[in-house]
Amino acid sequence: MYLHADNLDDTADIARVIARFLRTGDIVVLAGEMGSGKTAFTKSAAAALGVTESVTSPTFNLVHTYAGDAIKVHHVDLYRLSRTDEIEDLTIDELARSGVVLVEWGDVGDDVIGDHLEVRVAVGEDDDERDFALRPVGRRWDARWEKLRGALAGHMVDDWSGL
Amino acid sequence: MIPPPRVDESTVVLGIETSCDETAASIVMGGTDVLSSVVSSQIDAHAKFGGVVPEIASRAHLELIRPVINEALDTAGVDPERIDAVAVTIGPGLIGALLVGVAVAKATAFALDRPLVAVNHLEAHLYAALLDDPNLEFPAVVLLVSGGNTLLLSMDAPGSYHLLGATIDDAAGEAFDKIARFLNIGYPGGPAIDRAARRGNPRSVDFPRAMLHDGYDFSFSGLKTAVMNHVRKNSDVASDDVAASFEAAVVDVLATKLMRAARDTGARSVVLGGGVAANTLLRSEVDRLARAEGFRVALPSRAMCTDNAAMIAAAGWYRLRDHGPSGLEIGAVPNLALVADTVRTNRAAPGRDHR
Numbered sequence: 001m002y003l004h005a006d007n008l009d010d011t012a013d014i015a016r017v018i019a020r021f022l023r024t025g026d027i028v029v030l031a032g033e034m035g036s037g038k039t040a041f042t043k044s045a046a047a048a049l050g051v052t053e054s055v056t057s058p059t060f061n062l063v064h065t066y067a068g069d070a071i072k073v074h075h076v077d078l079y080r081l082s083r084t085d086e087i088e089d090l091t092i093d094e095l096a097r098s099g100v101v102l103v104e105w106g107d108v109g110d111d112v113i114g115d116h117l118e119v120r121v122a123v124g125e126d127d128d129e130r131d132f133a134l135r136p137v138g139r140r141w142d143a144r145w146e147k148l149r150g151a152l153a154g155h156m157v158d159d160w161s162g163l
Numbered sequence: 164m165i166p167p168p169r170v171d172e173s174t175v176v177l178g179i180e181t182s183c184d185e186t187a188a189s190i191v192m193g194g195t196d197v198l199s200s201v202v203s204s205q206i207d208a209h210a211k212f213g214g215v216v217p218e219i220a221s222r223a224h225l226e227l228i229r230p231v232i233n234e235a236l237d238t239a240g241v242d243p244e245r246i247d248a249v250a251v252t253i254g255p256g257l258i259g260a261l262l263v264g265v266a267v268a269k270a271t272a273f274a275l276d277r278p279l280v281a282v283n284h285l286e287a288h289l290y291a292a293l294l295d296d297p298n299l300e301f302p303a304v305v306l307l308v309s310g311g312n313t314l315l316l317s318m319d320a321p322g323s324y325h326l327l328g329a330t331i332d333d334a335a336g337e338a339f340d341k342i343a344r345f346l347n348i349g350y351p352g353g354p355a356i357d358r359a360a361r362r363g364n365p366r367s368v369d370f371p372r373a374m375l376h377d378g379y380d381f382s383f384s385g386l387k388t389a390v391m392n393h394v395r396k397n398s399d400v401a402s403d404d405v406a407a408s409f410e411a412a413v414v415d416v417l418a419t420k421l422m423r424a425a426r427d428t429g430a431r432s433v434v435l436g437g438g439v440a441a442n443t444l445l446r447s448e449v450d451r452l453a454r455a456e457g458f459r460v461a462l463p464s465r466a467m468c469t470d471n472a473a474m475i476a477a478a479g480w481y482r483l484r485d486h487g488p489s490g491l492e493i494g495a496v497p498n499l500a501l502v503a504d505t506v507r508t509n510r511a512a513p514g515r516d517h518r
Contacts, residue, residue: 034341034344034345034387034391035387035388035391035392039332039333039384040384043332054329054331054332056329056330056331056332056333056334057332057333057334057337057384059310059311059333059334059337059340059341060309060310060311060334060336060337061255061256061257061311062257063257063497064498065497065498089221089259090257091259127388127392
């Protein structure tokens with residue numbers, strides 16, 4: 001599924017809509033270049049899940065955990081990791097047992113991360129424009145996929161226009 | 164519980180730190196006298212991991228912790244029986260890494276029949292300046308800048324402090340690291356930016372100074388994006404100039420807020436801590452601005468700015484003196500907050516009026 005955001009508000013809205021579909025055990029893999037807005041996306045998603053603390057980049061600390069309204073939000077960053085065993089040591093699947101997990105640079109850990117929703121984001125032509133490509137990996141999203149498409153219909157486009 | 168020992172200038176504390184990139188141990192006497200401070204990258208066992216310690220791998224800490232503690236004891240010339248207390252980082256950090264230090268500290272304290280003291284890693288950074296300058300004058304404002312944190316605190320005395328502000332997105336050190344990688348000028352990012360910036364023109368690009376006059380919080384995510392957008396649109400730009408202009412923007416914000424905090428809180432000293440405190444421009448700017456306004460300046464050595472166990476032992480000494488030992492039932496607390504700790508600490512320091 002391809003989405004387009006004209007501005008920061010659109011991006012925040014896409015994050016909020018996706019967040020509403022998240023439940024304990026879900027892993028969202030965020031992929032995209034530096035500065036594409038992966039942390040900003042997580043901020044909006046976490047706020048929608050009831051996180052009131054300020055969500056800061058987990059690049060150096062690797063994992064930040066926040067309490068949402070009814071769910072824990074684990075914010076993970078694989079930017080500094082490259083080896084599979086390092087990524088395995090983060091026990092992302094185990095984190096997911098106690099809440100939702102959003103993994104920045106998660107695409108480098110594709111092989112060791114179980115079923116997840118991949119959100120790829122790219123900067124558009126204008127500095128504030130973003131293009132999104134959403135892809136379910138595994139069967140976990142089968143039952144929710146059409147509903148998610150419906151909820152995001154206002155942002156949907158036919159093609160991936162990202163870089 | 165073991166009764167609290169006397170805590171004075173002769174009290175020897177073993178500090179253990181496994182929350183971050185380094186496995187570290189240190190022997191500190193009397194809270195400020197560093198008899199030894201060993202970090203894993205200094206010893207042979209390090210070579211086993213090809214020069215890179217995978218900080219998240221608890222097994223790396225597990226293999227390194229005994230040799231590191233032994234080296235700390237040997238260097239200090241201290242017999243294990245001479246240790247009066249064991250201080251350990253319980254958070255914040257990754258659970259698997261923290262657990263190694265906590266388990267070893269508990270076992271050591273139990274075996275030696277000595278008190279155990281739980282230490283907050285971030286609070287410990289505040290004691291690093293005291294290790295270099297035991298006569299530091301309070302009240303002080305402390306700017307703690309590293310890859311993982313950007314914190315501004317006021318400190319009335321050892322153990323009495325509160326948080327003034329923090330980054331709302333990226334830490335300053337993270338911005339250095341990511342811009343260095345983006346500019347492809349080397350690793351680690353902090354020293355690479357520092358070197359490039361010395362060759363470049365800091366006024367070549369006027370990058371944004373987010374929230375410069377707005378409170379004590381920081382934001383570096385927008386600056387990072389602004390740098391990348393500028394380079395993408397101006398492919399012929401010299402990376403030394405970009406590095407210098409970027410560094411100037413970061414240092415401008417850090418130094419401006421630090422100085423404002425010093426004035427607002429009536430501080431006598433201005434203190435830097437964390438890995439970014441090694442940055443040449445930040446050191447010289449803070450030194451220049453603080454001296455011009457009559458503040459004392461504490462710029463800890465690089466060894467004390469970066470993660471080490473001496474600051475854990477020092478923080479443990481003060482905590483033991485002021486609050487007594489922790490129980491052996493303590494565990495690792497990955498999300499240990501500085502703020503919650505601060506409230507308790509301030510309450511326990513009657514007579515300190517700091518509203």
